[in-house]
Amino acid sequence: MNAPILTVRDLAIDYPRPGKPPFRAVKGVSFDVRENEFFGIVGESGCGKSTLARALCGLQPIASGDAAFAPMPRGAVQMIFQDAVGSLNPRKTIGDALAEVLAVHRLCPADRRDARIATLLDEVGLPPDVAASYPRELSGGQCQRISIARALAMNPRVLIADEPVSALDVSVQARVLNLLADLRARRNLTILLISHDLAVVRTVCDRLIVMHAGEIVERGPARTVFANPTHPYTKTLLAAVPDVAAALRP
């Protein structure tokens, strides 16, 4: 088994409320994610998934407990969000947006930027001429591929994908998930996939945690959890899963 790349212990996260005690959105969760693992965090809307994800990236203060990645260079943990279209600047071509990331973070000499952009686009399954397009000229799935390419430009070791396919049609969801699975293997990435949809997590994840109201109510290898859910909440989630899984893999 690979070494842990992320260790979370008794992590609690609060939102302050005026005139009231803070609201505890994450109530002391503990889990490990191993190197090169495809790890799922699943649970219904409002259960604390995004709050947890933001805290892991240092974007949200922690009330108590710990969340620590193994030592790695800056930029090695990258996030991908649901609203891929909205995360792209409408006034910049895809090529300019990617060039800016490469320039700002000094990832590539100027004379090699175009080649690097073509490689990044190829990695996410897009042709090089997409570089000349504006976000509005692309589909939701293509925009999500661009936001993945933008994350890859940073040479990440960990991708945290918060509802990355929730805004996409089911057939497109499958292709983007398969892309993430391919990238995990090709780039030796660790991926944390967050979704309210068990069908999404089920297709690609090795292990998962199920969250409910800020707590982990179930955990284990994806296969075990799906074959034999123990918590009533997981059973409810599973009962609501349409047979998307069948569309995802041949």
Ligand SMILES: Nc1ncnc2c1ncn2[C@@H]1O[C@H](COP(=O)(O)OP(=O)(O)O)[C@@H](O)[C@H]1O
């Ligand atoms: N900025 C915020 N201020 C106050 N409460 C918040 C804020 N963001 C989220 N919450 C609350 O925290 C809980 C968890 O939210 P969130 O992490 O967004 O859940 P999920 O991503 O699973 O849908 C919800 O009850 C939500 O209303």
Ligand SMILES: [Mg+2]
């Ligand atoms: Mg969320």
